[in-house]
Amino acid sequence: MEKKLPTIEIIEKYCKGCHICVEFCPTKVLEMQGFVAAVKNLEACIKCMQCELRCPDFAIKVTA
Amino acid sequence: MAFDYDKYIRPGKLPHIWCPGCGHGIVMKGLIRAIDSLGLDKNNTAIVSGIGCASRLPGYIDCCTLHTAHGRAAAFATGVKMAKPEMNVILCGGDGDGTAIGGNHFIHACRRNIDMTYIIMNNNIYGMTGGQFSPCTPTGAKASTTPYGNPDPAFDVAKLAIGAGATFVARGTAYHATQIDKLIAEAIQHKGFSVVEILDDCPTTYGRRNKFKSVIEMMNRLKDIAVPVKAAEKMTPEQLEGKVLTGVLYKQEKPEYTTEYAKVIERAKGAK
Ligand SMILES: Cc1ncc(C[n+]2csc(CCOP(=O)(O)OP(=O)(O)O)c2C)c(N)n1
Ligand code: SF4
Ligand code: SF4
Ligand code: SF4
Numbered sequence: 001m002e003k004k005l006p007t008i009e010i011i012e013k014y015c016k017g018c019h020i021c022v023e024f025c026p027t028k029v030l031e032m033q034g035f036v037a038a039v040k041n042l043e044a045c046i047k048c049m050q051c052e053l054r055c056p057d058f059a060i061k062v063t064a
Numbered sequence: 065m066a067f068d069y070d071k072y073i074r075p076g077k078l079p080h081i082w083c084p085g086c087g088h089g090i091v092m093k094g095l096i097r098a099i100d101s102l103g104l105d106k107n108n109t110a111i112v113s114g115i116g117c118a119s120r121l122p123g124y125i126d127c128c129t130l131h132t133a134h135g136r137a138a139a140f141a142t143g144v145k146m147a148k149p150e151m152n153v154i155l156c157g158g159d160g161d162g163t164a165i166g167g168n169h170f171i172h173a174c175r176r177n178i179d180m181t182y183i184i185m186n187n188n189i190y191g192m193t194g195g196q197f198s199p200c201t202p203t204g205a206k207a208s209t210t211p212y213g214n215p216d217p218a219f220d221v222a223k224l225a226i227g228a229g230a231t232f233v234a235r236g237t238a239y240h241a242t243q244i245d246k247l248i249a250e251a252i253q254h255k256g257f258s259v260v261e262i263l264d265d266c267p268t269t270y271g272r273r274n275k276f277k278s279v280i281e282m283m284n285r286l287k288d289i290a291v292p293v294k295a296a297e298k299m300t301p302e303q304l305e306g307k308v309l310t311g312v313l314y315k316q317e318k319p320e321y322t323t324e325y326a327k328v329i330e331r332a333k334g335a336k
Binding site for chain 2: 023
């Protein structure tokens with residue numbers, strides 16, 4: 001059976017580029033693209049929600 | 065499932081004013097999740113703050129909110145609670161606001177054990193005004209007013225609250241985001257004065273001066289120093305050196321102020 005991938009939405013106008021989500025994602029799903037966070041490797045996401053919880057700027061939404 | 069913060073944020077208020085990586089936003093999200101998990105009625109919930117970056121928090125939340133004078137959150141909040149004891153009253157602010165100019169209000173709110181919850185965001189500095197030292201700046205740390213290192217010892221906010229009479233005291237960190245909502249929710253449910261200290265980061269005015277290369281280094285420090293109370297029981301004093309306990313640190317049942325005051329009113333009515 002194919003694994004159902006989550007949706008990770010990054011609201012660019014809220015993101016302040018602090019790196020917190022990128023650094024603390026346990027499976028390195030995210031990366032910085034210029035000043036904002038972006039999804040690099042969605043397949044690796046384990047839906048732990050840590051990025052959404054720690055983003056100080058309400059800029060990441062993970063929908064499993 | 066993504067949490068729907070929009071339900072609690074006043075329309076058009078984001079992005080907020082806090083700097084990149086400032087932990088205040090993480091604390092605000094924790095508070096919102098706590099309010100949601102308890103199903104608190106927005107119209108029956110007051111959030112009251114003083115002045116400072118941390119004290120900007122109530123302005124974003126769609127509850128009954130009061131942004132008051134520096135250090136005076138506890139005074140205004142006490143007024144709200146006395147007028148409307150059925151209201152959920154939550155206070156928030158920084159370490160400067162709460163333990164320097166507002167230190168007196170803080171200890172007396174603790175002493176009275178009035179049923180309110182105080183979230184104190186301790187980033188060890190006066191962030192808003194450019195990084196002057198606060199009573200929570202660690203000894204030796206640099207601030208704009210201690211360029212050669214701070215000679216003062218810092219307050220332990222949790223111990224101060226317990227000593228002054230608060231009946232629920234907890235501590236978390238901005239790094240441990242999943243714990244913040246749970247601590248705040250438990251504090252709100254406690255009948256009496258509850259204090260939740262969140263160890264926070266100010267990369268702009270504290271980190272920069274104190275050799276933290278990035279927000280990530282500040283977050284890693286919070287991660288490293290925090291020890292849950294349960295884990296600490298099995299550790300030696302040497303292992304606990306430089307660590308800070310997190311979780312619910314103190315909980316006690318004691319007569320609550322608005323309940324006791326209602327009795328005074330009843331007694332006065334019966335007086336000849
Ligand atoms: C009566 C009064 N004195 C001084 C100030 C200046 N002032 C504004 S915010 C602040 C300190 C805020 O620090 P803190 O409460 O730790 O919050 P942070 O900005 O770090 O979140 C000071 C001294 C003021 N607004 N009012
Ligand atoms: S949900 Fe967890 S694994 Fe997925 S991107 Fe966020 S932090 Fe990484
Ligand atoms: S944690 Fe939030 S603000 Fe920081 S880089 Fe990630 S999405 Fe942007
Ligand atoms: S100055 Fe410090 S406390 Fe104020 S918003 Fe910036 S990082 Fe946060």
